[in-house]
Amino acid sequence: MITVSTSDRERTYHHGDLRAALVAAALDLLEAGGEAALSLRAVARACGVSAMAPYRHFAGKEDLLEAVAARGFADLAARLEAADAAAEGGEALAAQGAAYVTFACRHPALFRLMFMRPCRGPVGSEAYRILERRAAALAGPAMGAEDLTLAAWSLVHGLAALILDRRVPLEGEAAEALARRITLAFAARLTAAG
Amino acid sequence: MITVSTSDRERTYHHGDLRAALVAAALDLLEAGGEAALSLRAVARACGVSAMAPYRHFAGKEDLLEAVAARGFADLAARLEAADAAAEGGEALAAQGAAYVTFACRHPALFRLMFMRPCRGPVGSEAYRILERRAAALAGPAMGAEDLTLAAWSLVHGLAALILDRRVPLEGEAAEALARRITLAFAARLTAAG
DNA sequence: AGCCGTATGATTACAGTGTCAACATCCGAT
């Protein structure tokens, strides 16, 4: 006998871990169709749940988006940390810069979601602290630690944003190479380690 | 200030110059309530016109937004030009940087609208050319003209974006001062004119 | 003058969105 399969998943009224599933689904939609494809209802649909269900876990759409962004920041921080650990001195700063731009190129919609909204709450993110630590170690007479951190961050953040908006006609590896080159020149001339 | 150009005015039948009025109204809504307040219907409403009227002048919402962004770019270019003309050498580059950040701080929603969307069509904007001209004049052994232009643009663009997102706890004049300081240090160390 | 094509604007309609209110269901502590 042919059984109609509702069997992909035993459907329970209560979803196992809806909150996490919603964030994951939102990330998928973001990667697949950009920010335009990310509607609260579509996320709920992707989780096989009603349009109002997300409200049991998030105050609203913005709240969900913030959770998605938080995941993005965690991922970014991990990549910066890894890049930084693989080199030393100015090279490490350049590696962080390249990793930053690479992340943006690989997850353009997520990157936009993370940054292109006014953030509330304390600004100090893990990613910032990783950069700050490296920059502080490199600070010299040319620039203080804080200015150096901000300048380095601005440099790679701006480059990433311009590439994402196609205002700099570069893609993938060429973008990463440019980021490394610029950051390295920056580090060489503006830090004590140069 | 952003002024209505009458040189490219259109034939006015019913409303007067609806196309220009729509762009102006969109700018007003943007300044007043941010991007969230900028709906096509609200723009039409502000012009005392039906919701479909804008479609006689723009292909759709995105097209209107592009026209608004174009006005923003024209204004930005004018400010960069003025800032550049008021100084020389590395000081001029720093002045451009400060003007760039100042523009972003004064028109945050417009700035986001201008940049935080993938742009189609040729990238060469007037603002870019102004920066490029100055950077090319300053290029030295440390960095070529193109890299220097991109780096300088990235630096101020990133700084502006981070300030707008409140990731850098600065406002108004402090932001401008930081921009000038960083750009100046950048110019002093990475150009021939330093 | 008066007519008429057409550029312009208005109405209506539809699918889609975020979110509120009220109701249904299930899990876990008692």
Place this chain on the structure above:
DNA sequence: ATCGGATGTTGACACTGTAATCATACGGCT
């Protein structure tokens, strides 16, 4: 076994962008 609270559903509302269709009035024509 029961009951309360956590979780999910249904229906509704005010929005949005936009396609199709209808109405108007400007300006060149005779």
